[in-house]
Amino acid sequence: MFDKVLVANRGEIAVRVMRACEDLDVGTVAVYSDADKHSGHVRHADEAYNIGPARAADSYLDHEGVIEAAEKAGADAIHPGYGFLAENAEFAEKVENTEGITWVGPASQSMEQAGEKTKARKIMQAADVPIVPGTTDPVTTVEEVHEFGEEHGYPIAIKAEGGGGGRGMKVVRGPEEAAELLETAQREGEAYFDNDSVYLERYLENPRHIEVQILADQHGNVRHLGERDCSLQRRHQKVIEEGPSPALTDDLREQIGEAARRGADEANYYNAGTFEFLVEEDPDREPGELLGADTNFYFLEVNTRIQVEHTVTEELTGIDIVKWQLKVAAGEELDFSQDDVELEGHAVEYRINAENAANEFAPAQGGELETYDPPGGIGVRMDDALRQGDDLVTDYDSMIAKLIVHGGDREECLARSKRALREYDIEGIHTIIPFHLMMLENEEFVGGTHTTKYLDETLDELPTAEYQEQYGPESVGGAGKDEETVTREFTIEVNGKRFQVDLEESGVPQQAAQRPAPSGGGGSSSSGGGGSSPSVSADGEVVTAEMQGTILEVNVAEGDEVASGDVLLVLEAMKMENDVVAEFGGTVTEIAVEEGQSVNQGDPLVVLD
Structure with a gap:
């Protein structure tokens, strides 16, 4: 068995892997970005290494940075968890080729x-496993999509080679949509999985x-x-x-x-x-x-x-x-x-996402866990990395915890689930706990007749707002603690070995906080992926970002005339592309952002006159 395992991930799955290591008497190493310096998986590990800025591409997706951290720590294995680099064959090969380190996968x-x-x-x-009619080679042109539609009919699913969870998948319902959706699927595949290759399948309507x-x-x-x-x-x-x-x-x-x-x-x-x-x-x-x-x-x-x-x-x-x-x-x-x-029996997992289901599942933009009191009792399991007082990190996936309930049969399991979800007390941020309670009283779900399309087709008709009002948090905070923080650099010796150490001090007096932090420290404290916040100078109606995210595409230029409903930009947030549209017609007088730029909620994007 291994002596020390580096977990190349964050949050609850990193803690889950570390617990398995501890059961085997194996040491654990965490890696973390600047945004995660106070996160639960860092607290849980035996040792931890900073691997870069908040932006995942510069930290958790940095192949060399992760392997270098493992070498520094003397780890003899790397476990990737899920997401990030877990399904990246190129990274796995690099680990396999690194002397003294084993790939866990x-x-x-x-x-x-x-x-x-x-x-x-x-x-x-070849294994005689039935497959959905589709292509067995990558598709690169819109003509191939049209030909597939003529042969198999519409709708067609365009899927990213490395995709999963709906990311990199687009549904084409007619030939006129093919060009745009092919480009979007390729772009998402490149952005999320470093692979813009896509393929086609017949889209099943009710699976x-x-x-x-x-x-x-x-x-x-x-x-x-x-x-x-x-x-x-x-x-x-x-x-x-x-x-x-x-x-x-x-x-x-x-x-x-x-x-x-x-x-x-x-x-x-x-x-x-x-x-x-x-x-x-x-x-x-x-x-x-x-x-x-x-x-x-x-x-x-x-x-x-x-x-x-x-x-x-x-x-x-x-x-x-x-x-x-x-x-x-x-x-x-x-x-x-x-x-x-x-x-034996029946089990259900409820993803605890920091989202407001009554507001189209909008992800939380920040906040502090003023109360965090998870449920317990027989048949109840919690996988999380949180504790009361933690600030919510919004740079990554919105799932913050998982509640798993087990019972002797499905009926007992669902009844026990209601009890556990009602016990789960989280104040300071929105979660989808009220949504889960609603589904436990939903006829289709309880009857087991729902399909993958059920929520998308019926969500507007469900009493989501009523359950949010009844079971949602009493208070929702803003962007977390508002106290001043200053970083100071110290030189220390341990057993004769010299170390440069950065110490972060919170709640310092205002005059101390205003002094510049020494250079050569432990990295940026920015959680927005770098760069200054956008600003505008032109007069007119300012279109702002409704959520934190990254600008994937700018669809307009200064001087363009736009109509109500036109797409101005594409904003990626929580692994989903969101169109930013004009609410009214006008002339674009200023564009405050560019592709690849990170923005926060409320930041100005475009000015319309």
Whole structure:
């Protein structure tokens, strides 16, 4: 087993991995950006290293920076968690080629084959796993999209090779949309996954999202740990995950599980992974009815990493998946057979996102956890990295914690979930806890007949605002603590070894805070990705940023005439592209931002006269 593992991630998943390491008596190393210097995963680790500014591309996605931190710490393994570099085969290969450091995950070659969607589809075809009609080679021109639509019909899904969670996926409902959406999918693939390659699939209108957890070792043993139902999604982002699926018969469940095992075998896959499938729902199915063995299901993709929702499977099987990731990476053999895997009871995971569901799930723009009191009791598990008094970090994903509930059956599990969510006391920021409570009284969800389209089609009709008012926080703060902070540099010696140390002091007197911090310190304290805030000088109506994010595209120039509804800019926030539109017509007299620039909520973007 390893001596010390660097966790190349942040937040709750970093803490989750560190806990598995501690169970194995393995030391832990955290990496953190300037924005995360006070975050929970830094507190939890045995040692921690700053790897750059808040912008993920300059810190958590910096291949050389992460590997250099591992070498400095003397770590002999790197675990990537999920997101960031977890599915980056190039980074995995760099780790594999670094002497003395082991990659905790599938081999980089296997990641490339299974993780890139077109290659994975070819592997699944060879393994006799059903796939959705689509391309097995990347698509680069709009003509190819048109040809596919003529052959298979619309709608068509354009998907980024390295994508997941709806990022890098666009739905084309007619040939006139193809050019714009192809470009957008390619841009998102490049921005999020450093890969602008895309492919096409026939878009299924009413599917369920079923995924199978795989564990495989380097000795040829492959096990599936049952399925999870992730059909409750908003804009292709999972919100609630559960297992077993409330919609499948045992026969269909076994078919899908065995298909996943065949696919893993064909790909020579080892370590943890998830094989995702779309199952065609029967729109006339009533609650209590199940989908039988004759139901169509199709391979969707492989996630070559641990999943956010791996906790559901752990609660059902009693198998610590993260601990087995470490054991497999260290060369150990799985010590249980497929027949040993049994699913007991029912489990549900609720993603606790810092968002206001009553305001179109707008992400929180800052704030302090004035109260943080998570639930407990039998069957309740919390995966988080928070404590009361923490400031909310808004530079990354909006998910701040996960609540996992287990019961003897689905009915008990959902009842226990209500109790746990009502116990969960968070003040100072909005979360989607009220939304989860609403879904636990929703007929479609409780009946298990919802599909991946359910929320997008019905959310406007649901009583989201009522639940937000009843169960939301009594107070919501602004951008966190408003006290002055100053950084001072000191030289110290420990056992004769000299160190330069930066100490951050909060609440200092105003005159001290005004003194410039010494140079050569521990990095910027900016959380906006660098650069000064935009400003404008022209007269007119100022269009401002509704949320913190990064300017992906500027669609207008000074002097342009625009009409109400025209897209002025594209703002990326919380991994989603948001169009900034003109509320009225006019002339663009000033543009305050440029592509790639980070902005905060309320910053001026464009002036219209």
